[in-house]
Amino acid sequence: MTTESARVTSTRPAIPVLIALGLMALSLPAFIVREQLYTAVTAAAGSSPALTLLAVFFADAALLLLVLFTAGLAVWSWFRDRAAFARLVLGGLGVILAYAASSTLKLILTEARPCQSIHVAIAETCPPHGDWSWPSNHSVLAAAFATACALAIVRLRWYLAATALLIAVARVGVGAHYPHDVLFGLGLGMLVVLVVFNFLPRLVRRLPGTARIAQQAGGH
Structure with a gap:
């Protein structure tokens, strides 16, 4: 077992799960004062050209860079650390499910x-009418990709x-979302990846020929 695998093994999922649930819970009070928070954040982002540029960068380009980083991490871990690669694959499945859940909620809540x-x-x-706001897909994906990569390389x-x-925060700053959209999105992205990471290996272990991969992915 690698040092990184040992660190994953010794880290119980309770704290990150509680953080994810806490972010989702915070979306409720944020919803109550959504207009005030939205106005304050957009005003702060537009208070100087530098902050506006930063908001635009993180609202759009940063997610793409995070995706590219994940792809690079997958290539690196395939050659250098197969246990990390297995964890990243599990996290990647969580990313897909998190995005599907977010897109479904958007269509239901409109x-x-x-x-x-x-x-x-x-x-x-x-964005035009019909491009719904809650939850923020950008925030869901950002949290999901970040969680998957963190599970692979804890440091x-x-x-x-x-x-x-x-x-x-940048998605609010550029005017695309309410704060409660992104808070719930962050929590949702984290939670789905963590659930998949911690429970899917138990199911995979029961399938013939997959016990070793499941053991590496789960860090046990």
Whole structure:
């Protein structure tokens, strides 16, 4: 067992799961004061050209860079650390399920974008009607990719968490989402990946010929 695998083994999922649930719970009070929070964040993002540029970068390009980083990590771990690769694959399955859950919730809840009803200056063009707001897909994907990579390489967790958080805040800053959209999205992305990572190996172990991969992925 590698040192990284040992660190995953010794880390119980309770704390990250509680963080994910806490973010989702925070979306409720954020929903109550959604207009005030949205106006404050967009105003802060537009208070200087530098902050506006940062908001636009993290709202759009940063997620793509995170995806590319994940792809690079997959290539590196395939050649250098197969246990990390197995964990990343499990996390990747969670990313797919998290996105599917987010897209389904959008179609069920059909929350309109804040920029369609709250008239403030925003850094990007407001999405059209039918491009729903809750939860934020960008935030779901940012948290899901960050969690998957952190499970693969634990020492990167704080850098990845900061990146996901900045992407979520930026989505509010450019005017695309309410704060409760991104809070719930971050929690959802984390939670789905963690659930898949911690429970799928138990099912996979029962399939012929997959016990070793499941053992590496689960870190046991």
